[in-house]
Amino acid sequence: MGTIIKAECHCGFKTNELYLGAGMQNFMDISNIPALKKNASNIKMLNYKEKQKYPDYLFYNDPELTGLSNSSVSIEWDGIAIFEQYNFCPQCKKYSLSFIPIGLFD
Secondary structure (H helix, E strand, O other), X not given: OXXXXXXXXXXXXXXXXXXXXXXXXXXXXOXXXXXXXXXXXXXXXXXXXXXXXXXXXXXXXXXXXXXXXXOOOEEEEOOEEEEOOOEOOOOOOOOOEEEEEEEEEO
């Protein structure tokens, strides 16, 4: 079962619903987590199991997109964790982006 999240920042940046992980029918092949294209301003959900296909993207489990002393609660899927707080915001370029769990999907 995957987690529905949304991203929000104090600067006003926000996303629609993002579907972290995968459902029952595709969890063996899919592990979607938030990613940011280098020098871009929108967050996409990409399959971490195929991360080699996306050399221009950083995934939000990469230390470059999390605050250096990030000790916030994490959201996990398939052994991959992203922090709920202090993530890099593509709009204001500060580590003030939060991923907020809002539900589950299957």
